[in-house]
Amino acid sequence: MKRFLPIILIIVASLLSYSNIFRNEFVFDDPDVILKNEAIKDITNLKAIVTTNYWHSEANAGLYRPFIFLTYAIDYHFWKDNPVGYHFFNIIGNLGSGIVLYLIFALLLNNPISALLSALLFVIHPLHTEAVTGIVGRAEVYAAFFFFLAWYWYLRGYQKGYFNVAMMQYCLFSNYAIGSYIAFFLALCSKENSVVLPVILASSTLVFGREFSVVRSRNILVSLVPYILVFFAYMLIRMSVIGSIGPQGEEQFFHGKPFTTVLFTMSTVFIYYLKLLFLPTGLLGVYRHWPMYASFFDIRVIFSMIILSCAAICSVLYLLQKKTWQFFVFFFVVTLFPVSNLVIRIGDIMAERFLYLPSAGYCALVGFFCSSLLRRYPGKIRLLLPRRVMLVSVSILFVSLIVLTVARNAVWRNGIVFWHETLKHIPDSFPGYYNLAVAYSEKQQYNRAIQALQKSLDLHPRHHLARRYLAELYYDIGNYEEAIKQNALLLQYQPTEGVVYSNFALCYFKQRKYDQALAVAERGLKHAHDKTPVYHVMMRIYKNENDYENALKTAYKAVEYNPDDIKAYLNMGTYYERMEDFVLAKESFRNVIKRDPKNLEALDKLASIYFKEENYRDAIAIWRNATKWYPSAESFWYYIGLAYDRMDQHELAVKSWRNIKESSEYKKRIQERLQ
Template sequence: MKSLIKKLSRKKLNLFLIFCCIGFLIYANSFKVPFFADDNDNVVNNIYIKDWKYLPKLFSENLIAGAGLLSNYWRPLLLLTFSIDYHLFGLNKYWFHFVDISLHIINAYLIFIILQILLKRNGLSFLVALIFLIHPIQIEAVTCITGRADPLYLLFLLLSIYLYLKSITPNGEIRFYYFSLLSFIASLLSKEIAIILPVLLVILEISFNKRWTIKSVFLRTIAFFVLAAIYFLSRLTILNFKNILNFYDFNSVYVQSALVRILTFLKVLLIYFGLLSFPHDLYMERDLPPVTSFEWSSRTSVLILIVISYLIIRRFSKNKIYFFGFGLFFIALAPASGIFIPINAIIYEHWLYLPMVGFFLAILSLGEEILKDRFKRLTTFFLLSYLIFLAVTTVKTNFNWKDPITFYNHILKYNHTSIRVWNNLGMAYADANELDKAIDAYKEAIALDKESISAPPHHNLANAYLAKGMKEEAIKEYRKAIDIDERFIYSYNNLLALYLQAGRHAEAIPILEKKLKLSPNDNVTRDILNTLYKLPKK
């Protein structure tokens, strides 16, 4: 098998074409996946991507401001790619999927190129890149249209690393260094996790540059650290749209206790190791309650970490691949660990998009070192079987994304307590004109929302009531949505339409005043309000 890989990797164009064939083949059934869930706020309902006059707003407002919503994400380059796609082909799902899959394939190829430069080992580089390409854990980042943030940021991050490597060679040109910095900026504009790059460069230098010194590494990476610091400070100040240091809108034991977040991450780590090694039962919106004691999962993770640490220290002088591989894994996973900043969830599969490269680099290196040249046939059989298993699992798992109803019902097989999933399932039923099923799903979401922090289920329940002609019930739910989230603009519009149609002007006025306060430049709302002020009071 090694000789075959060497032949394939000698001609890089041939290898790229092979990656293209494999990538498009295993993701072929994702082309029919429609826009749904986060796609609606990021793309379908986002007016900012549909008109170039809003271009400055892509860089000055939050990710979903164009849909009239508030988010603590700022990803202008991601929105720019959506805008380009929209202006080229409209809301053509096939094109959006083509771009996402293409980015993923290019990333796999760049991973091969970079590892080949660092390791000088074609076989290992090829296997890591191929597993990255076909592993089903990548589906959230590739099949989901708005998952593009992951392939996009990684594209520029990998380009930055590649250009950095070219700049530090004996005959390297300074222009490559500047282009590397520009690629880093582009990566930061695509997704927040790109901020890890300066630390990755330090790990890379220590692992593969035999002539590295503290001074030389400092001088070469200081510009990257400065850019990362500027980005971080900007996100804390002028680009802090919500609460960047706490993605939760409420306090909980997870938010308040760093120890709980560490214990929880240890459990998550064990789940991640399992999903990477033997992917099964893959789904979004995993329900993982915070861990408040040193339970068996945490103890197991600590034991694994001790073994990893021993392996790194024991082999550091002779083989730094373990140091680099596991270093890449944990550094790339750190922003999503929740330990430093409580983020929007505890566990997501797409958070492994880059970390998995480090994981498989280290694991395959360990296997290669243990086996050496023994059991060649058995090893080849095992690797081929494993690769086929990954590819088949990816194809099978993609079918769970074929339509929103299938997708959300699949999640509910494993997680019955997600407010968002029940709400989105209701929306899917409503789109299919199955209103009774939609109402049941929305009511389930509302029942799960014990602390009344989610406005969308009430808004969507109101829409379903309205579609069935139940106007009074709809009014009550629209008002509840506004009470929960006064910025939920959709409920204002629908509630006002009902009030104005019914001539209930006295009830419409305070709603109009609230809406105008939220959108001072909304001249239509101002004109309606002024008209109502002039009407004689009944």
């Protein structure tokens, strides 16, 4: 029992720290990455899961994390849009990371108490709430878990034990070694910062092993070759899918900035990271307001550079002195380096979640120093602090951290709470008020959403996203005059946005001012870079006036402009169906299905036309195929049964109707037919 007590404590501490997150909703990036991600909504479609970049809607985001997508697909399969299961998956990753970290530190430090303190601090630290409580922080959690697992199995992979082999020969094909390679690959497929694992493997072997020798160094280098091969295999897959090492163009936070600006700015960021580790207060979900520093002579830059230079020198000295504490400083620096913007510029300047993996070095330092004090000065310390006092002090510290973590979890309750708390710290953040408005809108609190958008525009009048969203909200609540006013203002500094012309025209359309609506649309066709939404609104106007001739002409122009315009083909098919030209209607719907085989509307309408033509077999085939993707669409089963009934295949009709579980309307119709 004593053997498993540390693991039990780690599990309990992790569960206590995150016990209040199960009621939390999808917050911040969660809806975009998960709920709006079509790639994860079919767990059997592994091709979509492994060939979609992380920001599926942003081609140049430069992130590729297929394992995390697979976990989202598993969650979505079982939980759909219920966040409970997603949170549970994150907690499992956090306590798993803590357990493996305990095993590593117990092995390296040869002190179970120090290892336990370090692992407990890791799983309860309030700084980790963004990674664990925020669902999309899962990338950090599982990248760290597999990173630690690969490291642990590497250490265990030496013949006859890590510390007892004179030559320290590594079994390249032992079970431990193969498991370590697989874990490294999964870490890379979880997040890109895992790439530094070989550096940590080599350095930990040098520091905690025997004296330096050429043979030992050669063995260590040989042991790293499979990891390098795994890395190149991952990069080959990554480049074939997304074609880039990292974010490109304007997706980079420091896009267009000189290296000196990046260096000076990031030096102040690193110092603030240290503050957050030692004093986890004032936590934020976003740090894009952080100032950039272009000059070395700013006092904050000078101070930061001095501190970091000292830390860098100390972290290198371990090669000569083999000091344990210097290794953990080195671990922190190396694992933080991939998100430092110094080599590859990423999409954020800083984030608390970036510290999830590096903080293991900090936690190890704390545990190591505590145990060192007790070992070196046991009498003096016990004289000043009796054992019970020390135990109580440590307990109070850890309980306090758990309380802080639980309190921070509550901030992630929903978008409204999250952005309200964020704006308390950065009240001049116009993007913050925009995001608060989105959160209010999702809760149908439109008046508060409008107030938040107006505050955002007060801070930044040319914030086009806020202006457009404000116009859309006014449109949604029926205040078309205000929507027209906002769209007109928006076109003053965004005269080429097709969506704005479309929204503008729709406001006049809702007021039945069709001539003015068409006039705005015509302007859009002249000036907009993307004319597709303008064509769409014109089709809607013509259809409303029953002018199918002009509606069809516009649809043909739309597909000529964009041959993959699915909506134009759908409208075209609908117009031809209304005109009872079923041949051209079917051709239009087939064009949709050719481009989008799962398009529900096109499948249903094409099958309906076959049904009207009494071609029941083709209608049944299309509806049956559609039920594979839309098993809850009970109307399909009703009409499949009706088609069988028309063909006098009554047993097949009844069998099809048995698939209707919920719809009382269809059940009533079936009863009437069977009587």
